[in-house]
Structure formats: structure tokens, C-alpha cells
Amino acid sequence: MSQPVSSTRRGVLIALALAGSVTQAFAQNTGTHLEANKAVVRTVIEEVQRDGNFANFEKLFAASYADRTAFPGFASDREGTRTIYLTFRKAFPGFRAVIHRQIAEGDLVTTHKTYHGKHLGEFNGVAPTGRDITFEVIDIMRVRDGQITDHWGVTDIGALMRQISP
Numbered sequence: 001m002s003q004p005v006s007s008t009r010r011g012v013l014i015a016l017a018l019a020g021s022v023t024q025a026f027a028q029n030t031g032t033h034l035e036a037n038k039a040v041v042r043t044v045i046e047e048v049q050r051d052g053n054f055a056n057f058e059k060l061f062a063a064s065y066a067d068r069t070a071f072p073g074f075a076s077d078r079e080g081t082r083t084i085y086l087t088f089r090k091a092f093p094g095f096r097a098v099i100h101r102q103i104a105e106g107d108l109v110t111t112h113k114t115y116h117g118k119h120l121g122e123f124n125g126v127a128p129t130g131r132d133i134t135f136e137v138i139d140i141m142r143v144r145d146g147q148i149t150d151h152w153g154v155t156d157i158g159a160l161m162r163q164i165s166p
Contacts, residue, residue, distance in 0.1 A: 036146070038104050040143050040146060040148065041141050042102070044060055045097050045099065046097075048085060052089055060147055060148055062144070062148060062149045065081070065147075065148060065149055065150070066149070066151070067151045068150060068151060068152045069152050069153050071157075088123075091120070092115075092117025092118060093118060093120050094117055095117040096117070097115050098113060099111060107144055108142055109141050110139065111138070111141075112138050113137055113138075114136050114137075115133075115135055115137060116133070117132070117133050123164060126164050126166075133160055133163045135155065135159045135160040136159070139151060139153040
């Protein structure tokens with residue numbers, strides 16, 4: 001026969017159950033989860049954008065991915081983002097980013113970075129100048145289940161265009 005659970009014991013059990021739920025929710029906003037999300041974004045920056053590993057692009061961008069602030073003239077889906085990355089790699093060989101800071105909260109990762117490259121291919125209607133370029137970007141990417149589902153970004157495209165304008 002089971003014995004009735006006292007109100008004190010019931011309170012302790014409820015508190016433990018709630019603590020477990022809070023611990024799970026808290027774990028998603030700390031430690032391993034946040035570091036894993038940051039690693040996904042760093043992999044995109046280092047392996048896809050810099051190294052041209054588009055097999056990783058396929059793995060890291062969700063089928064439902066949406067670019068909420070797409071670069072003008074490019075689609076706001078996976079194909080548009082892939083095309084942007086390819087365009088930058090072709091126009092600026094050696095295209096790479098220096099990450100200044102990266103902050104994660106929940107499923108969002110914000111990255112402040114400066115891109116570097118040499119203008120050796122046509123970009124946005126401008127013929128190659130051979131000039132070194134740098135421009136800053138702040139991105140926010142939503143990472144769910146190890147894949148990027150959404151992107152918002154602010155790019156100092158004006159600085160880039162001033163550097164390559166004749």
C-alpha cells in the first residue's frame with residue numbers, strides 16, 4: 001500500500017521537478033548550448049565564407065533559412081546567401097573575417113567582424129581595382145538544432161564601395 005504524501009513532501013517534490021525544468025531551460029542559455037551555436041556561426045565564417053567549403057553550407061543552413069536583411073539584388077533564401085558568399089569570394093580572393101566579438105543568447109548568435117580582401121574581380125558593377133578592402137559587419141543568426149534558420153545583418157557596404165570606386 002502506498003502511503004499518502006504529506007504536503008511538505010509534495011512541496012519538495014514539486015520544487016525538485018520545477019528545479020529540473022528551470023535547470024533544463026537555464027542550460028539552453030548557458031555553457032555548452034551557447035558555445036555550440038557560436039561554433040556553428042564560426043564554421044560558416046571560417047570554413048564556408050573564407051575557405052569555400054560549400055558542403056558545410058549545405059549542412060549548416062536549414063532548408064527553411066531566411067535572410068531577413070538580404071543584400072540588395074539577392075534572394076532572401078539559401079540560394080541568395082550562397083550566391084552572396086560566392087560573389088564575395090570571386091570578387092575578393094582571400095576574403096576573410098576577423099571576429100572581434102561574438103555573443104550568444106538563447107538561439108541567437110551575434111557576431112561583430114571586419115572582412116578583408118583584395119578587389120581582384122568585378123563587384124557590384126565595379127571592375128577590379130587591385131585595392132585591399134576592409135568593411136565591418138554585425139550579424140545575428142538564429143541557430144536551431146545545429147543549423148542556421150534566420151539571419152539579420154548590418155553591413156557597412158558604403159565603406160566597401162568607397163574603397164573600390166574609381
